Amino acid sequence: KNEVEQSPQNLTAQEGEFITINCSYSVGISALHWLQQHPGGGIVSLFMLSSGKKKHGRLIATINIQEKHSSLHITASHPRDSAVYICAVRGHGDKLIFGTGTRLQVFP
Amino acid sequence: ETGVTQTPRHLVMGMTNKKSLKCEQHLGHNAMYWYKQSAKKPLELMFVYNFKEQTENNSVPSRFSPECPNSSHLFLHLHTLQPEDSALYLCATTRDRSTEAFFGQGTRLTVV
Numbered sequence: 001k002n003e004v005e006q007s008p009q010n011l012t013a014q015e016g017e018f019i020t021i022n023c024s025y026s027v028g029i030s031a032l033h034w035l036q037q038h039p040g041g042g043i044v045s046l047f048m049l050s051s052g053k054k055k056h057g058r059l060i061a062t063i064n065i066q067e068k069h070s071s072l073h074i075t076a077s078h079p080r081d082s083a084v085y086i087c088a089v090r091g092h093g094d095k096l097i098f099g100t101g102t103r104l105q106v107f108p
Numbered sequence: 109e110t111g112v113t114q115t116p117r118h119l120v121m122g123m124t125n126k127k128s129l130k131c132e133q134h135l136g137h138n139a140m141y142w143y144k145q146s147a148k149k150p151l152e153l154m155f156v157y158n159f160k161e162q163t164e165n166n167s168v169p170s171r172f173s174p175e176c177p178n179s180s181h182l183f184l185h186l187h188t189l190q191p192e193d194s195a196l197y198l199c200a201t202t203r204d205r206s207t208e209a210f211f212g213q214g215t216r217l218t219v220v
Contacts, residue, residue: 002150030206041145041196041214044110048208086151094205098150 006099023087114212131199
């Protein structure tokens with residue numbers, strides 16, 4: 001069992017839908033990252049958070065430290081949001097531990 | 109554009125070849141990382157350099173040899189690779205070990 005589990009593994013949505021991607025982890029962490037990977041391969045950091053909630057445009061990330069759970073929400077989804085979304089936690093020794101990612105496809 | 113540039117973007121090499129992957133950053137970051145991403149698997153940390161010194165080797169086979177000649181450049185030298193080494197190799201940098209990571213576009217490596 002991975003130390004970082006994401007759900008769902010694959011997600012399809014119609015343009016405009018509200019999307020939620022979940023991340024659960026089993027280790028103590030100092031921070032949690034949400035990353036976006038487009039088909040070309042490059043990865044972009046979306047959020048780094050250690051408590052509460054952060055918002056950037058149509059993206060919202062929340063974390064519940066007690067429940068060891070984080071969610072990434074996308075409001076008013078758009079085809080350009082299609083990508084793989086990766087959750088990563090910074091554990092002991094400052095190592096990043098990655099989930100396997102959630103593949104999102106948004107159709108017009 | 110993340111400020112981290114990897115070359116080449118794609119590489120096909122035979123099992124007896126020697127090649128190198130290059131990563132360049134202009135962010136002034138102190139830590140640089142090599143990750144391997146295989147299909148349907150999480151990113152795997154390979155090496156960490158902090159202030160040009162290798163601080164972590166995550167049990168990587170010796171056919172992968174990293175080099176960090178200065179704070180802006182990181183190389184991954186490859187020799188006698190196996191087909192199972194085919195993957196996306198990603199470079200990342202952080203200002204220090206506990207801050208946000210910036211990734212390059214990756215090198216898609218195919219070993220034939």
